[in-house]
Amino acid sequence: MARNSDSRLRSRRAVLVAMVSLGLMACTPVYENHGFVPSDEELALVEVGKDTREVVAATVGKPAASGLLNDVGWFYVQSTYRRVGAYAPKEVDRQVVSITFDDKGVVENVERFGLDHGRIVPISRRVTESNIKGVSFLRQLFSSLGRVSAGQLLNN
Numbered sequence: 076m077a078r079n080s081d082s083r084l085r086s087r088r089a090v091l092v093a094m095v096s097l098g099l100m101a102c103t104p105v106y107e108n109h110g111f112v113p114s115d116e117e118l119a120l121v122e123v124g125k126d127t128r129e130v131v132a133a134t135v136g137k138p139a140a141s142g143l144l145n146d147v148g149w150f151y152v153q154s155t156y157r158r159v160g161a162y163a164p165k166e167v168d169r170q171v172v173s174i175t176f177d178d179k180g181v182v183e184n185v186e187r188f189g190l191d192h193g194r195i196v197p198i199s200r201r202v203t204e205s206n207i208k209g210v211s212f213l214r215q216l217f218s219s220l221g222r223v224s225a226g227q228l229l230n231n
Contacts, residue, residue, distance in 0.1 A: 102160055110139065110153035112170045112187075121174065121185055128180045148175035148184075 113135040120134050131149070138149045151172040156164040171188040 105158045106167075107156045107158065107164065108153060109156065110151070111136075112151045112153040112172050115187075118172065118185055118187070121182060123182050123185060126182045128176060131174060131182060148173055150174075 117135045121131055126134070128149075135151075138151045151174075153170045154166055155168040157167045158164040169190050173184065173186045173188070174182060175184040177183045
């Protein structure tokens with residue numbers, strides 16, 4: 076009879092340990108990446124003022140999104156989401172690489188943007204002129220983050 080109660084106690088402990096373990100695993104954050112952004116090494120191979128759309132497509136690949144109205148640029152977007160348990164996923168990072176072209180299809184600008192405390196910040200920039208094309212696309216892209224508009228993020 077003592078053996079029977081010992082085996083019940085052990086099985087209850089095993090069930091309790093299994094339940095606690097499953098509960099702890101459910102609270103472990105899971106990170107998911109969506110989209111594609113070329114690495115800095117790949118972008119270093121793109122020469123501003125020299126390479127064309129075809130060379131960029133062969134070097135880093137074509138993006139999933141291009142310029143909205145006039146097709147002056149290619150935009151590579153990658154987002155990282157954090158999921159914990161049954162809660163909805165939360166976006167914790169977003170990277171955008173913008174490669175713009177002139178009228179002849181030659182690379183004009185190569186820029187990388189990211190988020191820092193909810194603000195859009197340029198991480199790296201290689202430009203041939205000071206005019207940055209495609210900002211309206213970036214504003215639209217980043218405006219979906221939270222309930223803050225892109226205009227509020229860009230202005231101090």
